[in-house]
Amino acid sequence: xxxxxxxxxxxxxxxxxxxxxxxxxxxxxxxxxxxxxxxxxxxxxxxxxxxxxxxxxxxxxxxxxxxxxxxxxxxxxxxxxxxxxxxxxxxxxxxxxxxxxxxxxxxxxxxxxxxxxxxxxxxxxxxxxxxxxxxxxxxxxxxxxxxxxxxxxxxxxxxxxxxxxxxxxxxxxxxxxxxxxxxxxxxxxxxxxxxxxxxxxxxxxxxxxxxxxxxxxxxxxxxxxxxxxxxxxxxxxxxxxxx
Amino acid sequence: xxxxxxxxxxxxxxxxxxxxxxxxxxxxxxxxxxxxxxxxxxxxxxxxxxxxxxxxxxxxxxxxxxxxxxxxxxxxxxxxxxxxxxxxxxxxxxxxxxxxxxxxxxxxxxxxxxxxxxxxxxxxxxxxxxxxxxxxxxxxxxxxxxxxxxxxxxxxxxxxxxxxxxxxxxxxxxxxxxxxxxxxxxxxxxxxxxxxxxxxxxxxxxxxxxxxxxxxxxxxxxxxxxxxxxxxxxxxxxxxxxx
Numbered sequence: 001x002x003x004x005x006x007x008x009x010x011x012x013x014x015x016x017x018x019x020x021x022x023x024x025x026x027x028x029x030x031x032x033x034x035x036x037x038x039x040x041x042x043x044x045x046x047x048x049x050x051x052x053x054x055x056x057x058x059x060x061x062x063x064x065x066x067x068x069x070x071x072x073x074x075x076x077x078x079x080x081x082x083x084x085x086x087x088x089x090x091x092x093x094x095x096x097x098x099x100x101x102x103x104x105x106x107x108x109x110x111x112x113x114x115x116x117x118x119x120x121x122x123x124x125x126x127x128x129x130x131x132x133x134x135x136x137x138x139x140x141x142x143x144x145x146x147x148x149x150x151x152x153x154x155x156x157x158x159x160x161x162x163x164x165x166x167x168x169x170x171x172x173x174x175x176x177x178x179x180x181x182x183x184x185x186x187x188x189x190x191x192x193x194x195x196x197x198x199x200x201x202x203x204x205x206x207x208x209x210x211x212x213x214x215x216x217x218x219x220x221x222x223x224x225x226x227x228x229x230x231x232x233x234x235x236x237x238x239x240x241x242x243x
Numbered sequence: 244x245x246x247x248x249x250x251x252x253x254x255x256x257x258x259x260x261x262x263x264x265x266x267x268x269x270x271x272x273x274x275x276x277x278x279x280x281x282x283x284x285x286x287x288x289x290x291x292x293x294x295x296x297x298x299x300x301x302x303x304x305x306x307x308x309x310x311x312x313x314x315x316x317x318x319x320x321x322x323x324x325x326x327x328x329x330x331x332x333x334x335x336x337x338x339x340x341x342x343x344x345x346x347x348x349x350x351x352x353x354x355x356x357x358x359x360x361x362x363x364x365x366x367x368x369x370x371x372x373x374x375x376x377x378x379x380x381x382x383x384x385x386x387x388x389x390x391x392x393x394x395x396x397x398x399x400x401x402x403x404x405x406x407x408x409x410x411x412x413x414x415x416x417x418x419x420x421x422x423x424x425x426x427x428x429x430x431x432x433x434x435x436x437x438x439x440x441x442x443x444x445x446x447x448x449x450x451x452x453x454x455x456x457x458x459x460x461x462x463x464x465x466x467x468x469x470x471x472x473x474x475x476x477x478x479x480x481x482x483x484x485x486x
Binding site: 059062063065066069070073076077080082083086087090093094097100180183184187190191194197225227228 | 302305306308309312313316319320323325326329330333336337340343423426427430433434437440468470471
């Protein structure tokens, strides 16, 4: 872990505070990754008990967001940081918001897992769940790698991470079409399929939020807002200052 | 407009900067409100041209977000504000993020308006559009009132605004059920109905984001994070310090 950027303060206490915040963000990230995994597992296996656990655990995610947000605001007020430190704190406030949203999306997948388990009981034929699982792995991987880049404070690979969102979108469109066909073939599938549709949509949005984490990281490291940048503009920002 | 809180600075230039930022947030809010109105109008009237305009105008919303965000960061870095000013700037950064998301949601409604116009041409029977329009009015009103409270820096009515989200959720559930029945009755309706479903979902989320604006405002005025507070906890925070 490259602590260079954080370790340059005269005040050891300030270093400790920033390091503590970074660690809490990573803890929150780990929790959210697990939430995605469990929610999708609950959904594909019709496991209502696991889904309940995801819903309960979302409180922990929410509490961590409030705690980290408060700490960032305290440091901003007391230390009045400038330059990189200021950007770091603003970035943390934005990143934990993304993580909280991903937590909420996982919770809503868990809720759909419960409603689908009610409809069909366990042991029913789970078509299209293979693709859904694959899509979940994709977006979880994106979120993991973007948090890893945040932890290392390194933007070298972020274009590769955000680029993977195209695969997610392709999978989304493909599953979406499949589900529509499925509903048309047999209207009795509609209620169940709508739940699958929401889940796929939630996963697609998790991929977007992983991209936003990368964008916040670029702002922190490069001081540039790339929120609505094209691929080429993004690359230009990333290449700037490289030899 | 109560400028009391902003007008207390020794530096007239600082006052001017904060006032300028607040005005830009309100401009952005006005633009986003219009985006919601036009997007839903385009959707219910099958007006692809108006939908295109919404999509184009979203760039303006995005540009405003980047501009305001940059100004907030500059002030944070140069003025190193404390207490209320610090909270004001952090709140602005969060509020413009909500507005940007609402802008994106309006854009996605506009895109669905185009795809639905492609499917059915204009002049087709538009059932359930009355309820959709009503729901759109509800959430646009919530957003308008929350921005108005932000402009007046007054939290007296925010519990009334966030309370209206229950009506939105009720409408959502009612339209949702209606649409499912509609699909079951005639599977040929499925593709079109899914677009209506996404639109209703987008409106429901706009209502949520209006509530988040209120929550950010409470943080600014009361210094308390009420993001995951219950109704009772929220009221307690609002009552605190009142005689």
